[in-house]
Amino acid sequence: METVAQKRDNVALTMNLFYHKVRRFMVVHFRIKYVRESIDVREGACDQCGQCCKIIVQCPFLSEADGHTSCRIYKLRPLQCRAFPLHDNDLRDIEYKCSFRFRNTDDA
Ligand code: SF4
Secondary structure, X not given: OOOHHHHHHHHHHHHHHHHHHHHHHHHHHHOHHHHHHHHHOEEOOOOOOOHHHOOOOOOOOXXXXXXXXXXXXXXXXXXXXXXXXXXXXXXXXXXXXOOOEEOOOOOO
């Protein structure tokens, strides 16, 4: 059974993840220059693991079959999905289970 302290920690974690979801949404829509600069210092390539599609809740468009993940609306996916990750905080949100890394981690 979850203790009060554990519940409080889980709420704090979820709130933090939600804050970063909103931050990513705002950044990709209103800070285009920052997005370009972040992509410039990003290394690696997406290996389609699907971790970024499961932050807080699993995206309903994520398809998982036979150990392979794919997006059912890939060509129409939102900007924040196309641009993920843009900062080391984004990698932290998925416990660094992503094939991208950053050379520079300035705050968004
Ligand atoms: S977590 Fe990283 S590697 Fe995995 S699908 Fe998202 S962007 Fe691609």
